[in-house]
Amino acid sequence: MKPEMIxxxxxxxxxxxxxxSLAKLALxxxxxxxxPQAANVEPTVVGTAPALGEYWPGQGGINGGLVAAxxxxxxxxxxxxxxxxxxxxxxxRNTDLPGTSKTDGKLNTELMCFExxxxxxxxxxAEYEADGHNDFYLPAAAELYQGxxxxxxxxxxxxxxxxxxxxxxxxxxFMHFGGGLQGSFAKLNExxxxxxxxxxx
Numbered sequence: 115m116k117p118e119m120i121x122x123x124x125x126x127x128x129x130x131x132x133x134x135s136l137a138k139l140a141l142x143x144x145x146x147x148x149x150p151q152a153a154n155v156e157p158t159v160v161g162t163a164p165a166l167g168e169y170w171p172g173q174g175g176i177n178g179g180l181v182a183a184x185x186x187x188x189x190x191x192x193x194x195x196x197x198x199x200x201x202x203x204x205x206x207r208n209t210d211l212p213g214t215s216k217t218d219g220k221l222n223t224e225l226m227c228f229e230x231x232x233x234x235x236x237x238x239x240a241e242y243e244a245d246g247h248n249d250f251y252l253p254a255a256a257e258l259y260q261g262x263x264x265x266x267x268x269x270x271x272x273x274x275x276x277x278x279x280x281x282x283x284x285x286x287x288f289m290h291f292g293g294g295l296q297g298s299f300a301k302l303n304e305x306x307x308x309x310x311x312x313x314x315x
Contacts, residue, residue, distance in 0.1 A: 167265030169196060173313050174244035179264040180315075181257075184217060188314060194261055194268065195250060195309040199242050204276050204301040205233035210283040216255045219310065222278035223251035235276045239309040250309035252278035255296060257310060258289035266291045274305040 163177055164170050170177045170193060178192035205211070209231060214222045226233035227240050239252040253261070255277040261269060269275065271292040279287045285298040288305055299305070 163191065167268050170313070172245050174247040174250070174311060175309075176265060176268050178257075178261050178310065181260065181312075187218065187312075190312040190314045192253075192257060192260060193311045193313050194253075194265070195242060195244060195311075196268075198270070199238040199307045199309050201304045202234035202238050202276070202307050203304055204235050204286045206231050207284055207301050209301075211280050214278065214280040216279045216287075217257070219254035219257050219278045220251045220312065222254055222280075226252075226278065235305075235307045236278055238307050242309040247311055250311045252276065252307065253310045255279040255287040255289070258308075259294075259296060261308075261310075262289060262291055262294050266294075269308065270306060274299070274303075276305045276307055 163180075166177055166179055168177055169175070170191075173191075173193045175193040175195045178194045181190055181192055183189045205226065211225060211229065213225055223236045223240055226236035236252045239250050242248075242250040244250075256279075258275060258277050269291040274288040274290050277287045277289060281287055281298040284300055286301050287296060287298050289296050
């Protein structure tokens with residue numbers, strides 16, 4: 115589910131942020147006036163982000179790098195789970211799943227999880243939990259590619275990983291971290307699955 119966005123304008127300046135972040139700022143301002151000693155409200159991002167490929171305490175996994183805002187999805191960090199969820203089939207062959215994206219794995223996973231048909235790879239990611247977070251999903255092809263660019267060492271090098279991006283009714287895209295190969299295979303193959311989540315800034 116995409117976060118509700120609020121747009122604030124003042125003169126030539128425009129700020130777009132999740133409603134939850136705006137609520138935190140409003141509360142912080144209120145407390146600063148009414149209770150100055152209690153105005154120490156935790157910011158959205160505490161301190162600096164850990165190095166690429168390092169575990170981000172409290173975020174459920176590894177820093178996969180910053181993703182620029184795209185469409186309705188604001189800028190965020192990709193947080194890859196610290197370990198694979200296992201090996202699974204992508205889903206039913208001979209079944210076209212309209213609307214899948216090469217960049218938005220969260221949307222893809224939601225589409226698959228709402229279908230009556232079984233999509234094991236997406237379901238495994240949607241069920242994954244770490245550090246109290248249960249908003250993981252199966253990465254899109256572009257998100258896996260960012261993992262290869264920023265932290266390939268945290269993935270197995272001798273196997274394929276499913277993305278949530280469909281190529282056709284028969285095939286879906288995969289990533290091989292040993293050499294950066296992307297391609298497509300039949301959906302009935304069992305490949306590794308690495309959940310990911312978004313940490314909005």
